[in-house]
Amino acid sequence: MTGPEPILEVSGLLKHYPLTRGILFKKQVGAVKAVDGVDFTLGRGETLGIVGESGCGKSTLARLLVNLEAPTAGSIRYRGEDITRLSGRALKAVRRNIQMVFQDPYTSLNPRMTVGDIIGEPYEIHPEAAPKGDRRRRVRELLDVVGLNPEYINRYPHQFSGGQRQRIGIARGLALRPEIIVADEPVSALDVSVQAQVINLLATLQAEFGLSYVFIAHDLSIVRHISDRVGVMYLGRIVETGRDAEIYDHPTHPYTQALLSAVPVPDPRAREHRERIILSGDVPSPTDIPSGCRFRTRCWKARERCTLEVPPLAVPEEFRLTRGPAAHDSACHFAEEKRVVPPEGPAASGDEPHTEPA
Structure with a gap:
């Protein structure tokens, strides 16, 4: 039986951080091999779970997938195009379709911005995604989609619980209607009961919007609940x-x-x-x-x-x-x-x- 159509293909992915010695004349004496040869595919509408101990390279892999860091070697192909070779407008267009939900809902939201500004910020970077006069309505719709009261649009992050903040982060990730969401341990900082609510929300959103997930976690029971396939990482x-x-x-x-x-x-x-x-x-x-x-x-x-x-x-x-x-x-x-x-x-x-x- 064949699986779903591949939408993301990762091949030979490496991320090595150089270790140097010296002040004026720096000499490389080694490297931290955070990601050291990773290969996988992600199908349309599929959830790939990545599990492993702390320090095995899961979060580095997440940052590479959304091009927050450049790989040392290897390729990340989105719809057949190697995004590691893109820059400027081409990279900006790809980033609209690959979004990320961060691990810590307390530090991933700007405390000086209202919820409406946080969720609507992607529209400032990608103005073609929503007309300027329609953005506030879009933000209210996103709040409703993730289970929050649209009237909270003018509140600040400190006025919400941890689970609500993570829902705000998910709403921000959905703003541009991406095809792929990379979730880097999105429930590890939440209580168990709230974890279940967020996981169920992610499953509902996947069915509604046809999303593909790379779901990174260290809790194997959570990964099994949401994943179609699982990859176990050890030392990169x-x-x-x-x-x-x-x-x-x-x-x-x-x-x-x-x-x-x-x-x-x-x-x-x-x-x-x-x-x-x-x-x-x-x-x-x-x-x-x-x-x-x-x-x-x-x-x-x-x-x-x-x-x-x-x-x-x-x-x-x-x-x-x-x-x-x-x-x-x-x-x-x-x-x-x-x-x-x-x-x-x-x-x-x-x-x-x-x-x-x-």
Whole structure:
């Protein structure tokens, strides 16, 4: 079965920050490899979830996708055009179709501007998107779309709660009617109950406007709720990617399995029977990435081959003929399917399901 039409294609994306020494004559002595070879596609109307530990390069990837930073190498193709090579008016036109929702709703809004000015600011930069006399009406419509009272148009950010501020940020992202929204941990600073409201709002807006999302988060349960496909990042690279059911129910990469084993399980019986995987050591520095497989220093499966060879992000050889849920891309020489969290329900605790007599 073929997926949706690709609207964004990322290939060989790198972002290295140089480390220099000296005052007058600076010499590069190394580099922080924040993003170090990322490849993925995003389909029309699809949500791609990106998960991983703090410091793995998720937020840097988000800034690269909206061209807030220039990549060291690689390409980002929007509708077949490499946006990393654009500038001036051409880049401005593309940015209208790729918008971003930032992580912190407290610092992403200008405290000196009213909500109406914040949401309407994109119209000042792209005046062709809305006639000048029609902008206030458009702003009121956007407030209503994201579940806020249009009468709040003259209020300031400090007069809103965290969840309401994030809704304002979403409204600003929708102002130009983009095709793609990059959401960089949009609910991590919110309470759990408010997180659910914002996630449901994003899902509703996607169905209404046909949006495509790159949804970045460190909470795997939230990513599963909203994503069609999931990419797991570790130290600047995607190490496993597949449909949400493939990643969560049939993970094959050891790092993904370790992440899933740390996800809270609401069913006490399932929690008793799950296997908790504790990784040894710390995440290596992005200035000194291990040779071969970059996860090998914390992996219980590591062998000599892992030191010498970089595992490709591809379907493992042992799963290529099965066509089952484990047949998805995984960057591991010794990939093995493993159910980390048992299914919920009576069977999870080993009890036989109750049946009524015939």
